[in-house]
Structures are given as C-alpha cells and as structure tokens.
Amino acid sequence: MTNLNNQHILISRVDAIGDVVLTLPLCGYLKSIYPDVKISFLGRTYTGPIIKCCGAVDHFINYDDLKAFPEQEQILALKAESIDTIIHVYPQKKIAILAKKAGIKNRIGTTNRTFHWLTCNKLVRLSRKNSDLHEAQLNIGLLKPLGIKSVPQVSQLVGFYHFRQQVVLPQQFARLLASDKFNIILHPKSNGSGREWGLNRFAELIALLPADQFNIFISGSDKEKELLKDWLPTLPAHINDITGKLTLHQFIAFIAEADGLIAASTGPLHIAAMSGTHALGLYPTTRPMHAGRWGPIGKQAEFVNSGTDELHSISAGIVYDRVKAWL
Template sequence: MKHLQAPAKTILISRIDAIGDVVLTLPMAGWIKQHVPGARVLFLGRTYTAPVVACCRHIDEFLNWDDVKNLSVAEQVAFFKKQQISSIIHVFPNKQIAQLARKAGIKQRIGTRNRWFHWFTVNVLVNLSRRHSPYHESQLNFTLLRPLGLKEIPSLDEVTGYLDFSRINPLPEKWQKFLKWDKPRIILHPKSKGSAREWGLPHFASLAQQLHGLGWQVFISGSAAEGELLQDWLRENQNYITDVTGKFSLSEFISFMKACTGLVGASTGPLHLAASVGIHALGLYPPIKPMHPGRWAPLGPRAQYLVVPKDCSDCRKSPGSCVCIQQINVAQVVATLEQWPR
C-alpha cells in the first residue's frame, strides 16, 4: 500500500471496554502510523486498561475517559477541543462520547451504521456487522479505517506485526522472588469473570498436577475476588501451585507474564495480554460462533489455541461452560505445552 499524501493528523481511537478488546484494537495504531505520515495517535480508554495501552509504542498519548466523563459538558468539550483531534474512530460505540465529539467540532467522526445515535453524531458512517463476519475481531476494527483512505484489511500475520508491546516495565525485584529461573514457568488462568466459556477447575487441577510432576513451576492467576472464590480449590492444590491471585497491579502482572514461559486460559484479557507480550499463550475455546477462535483467537508470535473441530451451538444459551470445551482433554494440553521451547 502506498503512503497517503495527507497532512499530519491527530487521530483518536475510542475504545472504553475490556482488556482483550483493547489489545485487539491496538494494531490499528501501528497501521495508521505506517500509512498516514506524521499522524499523532491518541487512545481514549478507561483507568483499568491504561497499563495495557501504555505498553504499545504506537500510541502517542492515553486519554482517560474516567477522568473526563464526570466533568461538566462545557469542560468535556473544552478537553476534546484542546487535543486538536482531526479524526475520531468510535471502535466501541458510546453515545456520550459520540455527542461530545460532535459538540467539540471534530472534523471527521467515524462510526458504524448499526448504532442509531451515530446517525445524529457521526458524519462518516461505515457498514460493519461483527456478528456474522468471517474476519477476526482485530481485522474487523480495520474496516473503520477506510474513511482515512486505508481500504485494505491486513492478514492476521500482518495485524500481529503491528501489535507492538515494546514498552513493558521491568519486573519489580519484590516479585522476582516468586520465579524459579531454572524451570519453565507457566501461568494458569482458570476463570473468566463470565466473559468466556471455561474449561473447568477439575481440568486445571489435573493440568497443574501433571505439569508440576514434569518440572514446571505453576502459577494460578486471577483477580482478588476470583482468589476468594477459588480459596478451597487453591488450598486443595497448594502442593502443585503458587497462588498469585490478587497480588499484582495490572502493570506488574504484564511484567510478570513477560518473565514466564507461557499462559493457559480461556478467551480472556490475560490470554490476549500474554500473546501480545510475546510469550507462549494457549487459548481454550468452544466451537460456538462468534465465540470461536476464528473470531477471538489470541494474536502473538507464540499464540496457539485448542478447540474441538466441529460446528456446534448446543450450549449457546448455557452460561459459563459448554460440553465441547470440556472435550479438550488434559493430555492434549500437556502435549502442546511440552513442545514449547524452555
């Protein structure tokens, strides 16, 4: 693709939702930098995703929606005007942000046609239907760049190349004491906060025991709330694991991931983070569309996934787990992990 002969622009990517979604949006910034010479790329997100965005070298500045949303309307408009934004891309549609972008006079306001409020707030509407698309989530985001003259949707390999997490902080010394550098180190992330189908605690317990027996150092990660929920299970498996649930800030967890060999989990933020920092990341998926890896596979140089090779929607309305993801057996996972270089 030829470089666009356009003046320098300030482009704001707006995505105020979850960690995994933000990770799969960040390659847009690298693509913009590559093809819009001199572009300044801003990212509007939430406090809890700020450490994720901070890792990406293609983002020039992070704008915190949590700091802006409670200001008066006049102050909000003034804030957006101050950024001198030439284009805003509403990757995650939000009515309040769309209205503010219009009031702030941002010249090019890009959003999808399938949000009714965009018809009154956005001046460049894009046809984008995520639910039935054959594209990966990260590729779908690139559709919103067409009004910038970027018509091409890159391949997944190309997208991965633009997910540049090269600004990771060194792991603080106080956390290095957890690591046994003479062993392969793996993080098991068994829970998903309801955002994905789960493999189940019995499977993770068996996996932890087997990996421990094979000489791996096994960490169990999760939020503090998940740690409380898993308290009995963690106690039952304490001889095989090191519990790090609730112990890290997100920035520290990213640094801790970088120091490990890999991570196993469902289609959650930690899985996508592990893939993006360049360690081995094994995702366990159901075959249900659009939850399947065709849409949500982790992206990274060492990312992998396991899914039962069938097209099934029997458990679509069942919360939590499903029959098909349970059919991924522990032996398959161990065999995959044993192929990882140590």
C-alpha cells in the same frame, strides 16, 4: 483523505482488556502507513496500562477522568486536544454525542448504531456478529473512510502491536520465576467474558505437569481470588498463588517474563500473545465466541477448539500435549 501525516486521530475503545489489546494493531497499522500521524487512545483507568504498552499510541486519554467533569468541561477538554478524527471502535452514545459537540471534524462509526447516523459523518457498513474476520481485522476495517481499504491477514497483525514493557518487575515477583524450569501461568477464570474450562480441568492439567520441569502459577484478579478461595488450598504445595497480588502494570511485566500462559478467551491470554510469551487459548466453536473471531494473536500464540459450545470436551491431556511442545 489522501494524507494523514500530522493529523491527530483519536481511537475510542472504553471496554475490557482483551478488546483493547485487539484494537492496538489498528494503531500500529495506521502508524505504518502514516508515520507522522498522532494517535491518541480514549480508554478506561484499568486499561490504561495496556494502552501505554503500545509504542504506536502517542497519548492516552482517560475516559473515567473525562466523564467526571460537567459536559461543557468535557467538550472543552476534547477541543483542547485538537483532534482531527475520532474512530468509534466501541460504540458509545455519550462519547459519539460528545465528539460531535466538541467539533471533531471527522467522526467515524458503524452504520448499525442508530445514534451514529446522527453523530457521525463517516459511516462504515460493518457487521461484527456475522463476519468471518477476526476482531482485530474488523477494527482495521473502520479505517476505510481514511482511504485505508486493505486489511492485513491475521498472521501479519503480530507486527503491529509495538509492545513495550512499561515497568520493571519488582524483585518480590521476579524472584518467583525459576531459571531452571518452564514458568507457566494458569488463568482459570474469565471475569464473565466467555466460556471457562473449569477448575477440575485445570487441576487435572496441574497433575500432568511434572514439578521438576514446570514452575506453575495461578493468576486472577481480586474478584477472581474470592471465587478461587476454596479451590486454591486443594492444589499441590509447589503451586504459586499470585491471584490479586499484582497491579496490572506488574502483571503485564510478569506475563512478559514468564514462559507460557493458558486461559480461555480473556484479557491475560491476549496480553501473553501480545508480549510474545507462549499463549494457549481454549475456545468453543460457537459464534461469535469462536477463535476465528477472538483468538490470540502473537508470534507464539495458538488455540484449541472444543468442537462444541462449551470447553469441558477439551481434555487435560490435549492441553498437556500442546504445552510439552513448548519445552
């Protein structure tokens, strides 16, 4: 393909929040080369708010809604979108079969999924597990069949998020943010997506953060709130518990208006990085979970490597020293 302008390209990634965030630079990079291309994103209900924050995405297709229809109606729905190309960033056999049956002309997938050999007509040799590239760079590597062979450096990817806040933060949450203190969000859990620093380490960090300088929030999903229910009451009275209280749209806005966030490799860390908020990620050195593959990408994003296959070796003092530099 020599010119993709006015073409309709569907990016398919139906997994978790962090994975989706790290796919958005692909959309921005593609748009920077072909400004008139139409980009749709096939995602899940719960990642829709993330996808809609990317100005490079023109249209969100909800896979949860699509797969609720009988197969023939799913095929007709995809046909009605007049899609020229689908890129299977997150390989899913059912979606690959559906795209072929819908007659999408160009179907891009990796060679290391057997079903792609039967469902895709543009194959890319791509090994994520053993690569030294960042996840966001690996995603961009799937553009090769479109004639886009150059992959930007990680530092360059920041400019391709095209982040735009979708909702105004409701006053009940906006008033929690202090104008005279550094508003910092601590996100202790990872929803099973990676190693965790441990609640004792977060408690140690809280003890180091001066209450007259830091306005501290503990965040987490409804499910994570249940996991934190015995720990939260043990924290000092000035700590703000916002676990399970915000929708994802609201949480994105809250993160964007806060000053910093600390977490292991999990969705909120990547949201903070994308939105330009200070983001500190805590990572093991183990492949493929290391920061070289999954580190946050943002103008004010950074990470700490543990040097081991777990995170407990990262002391609260090390993290505090990083946070002090944000003031």
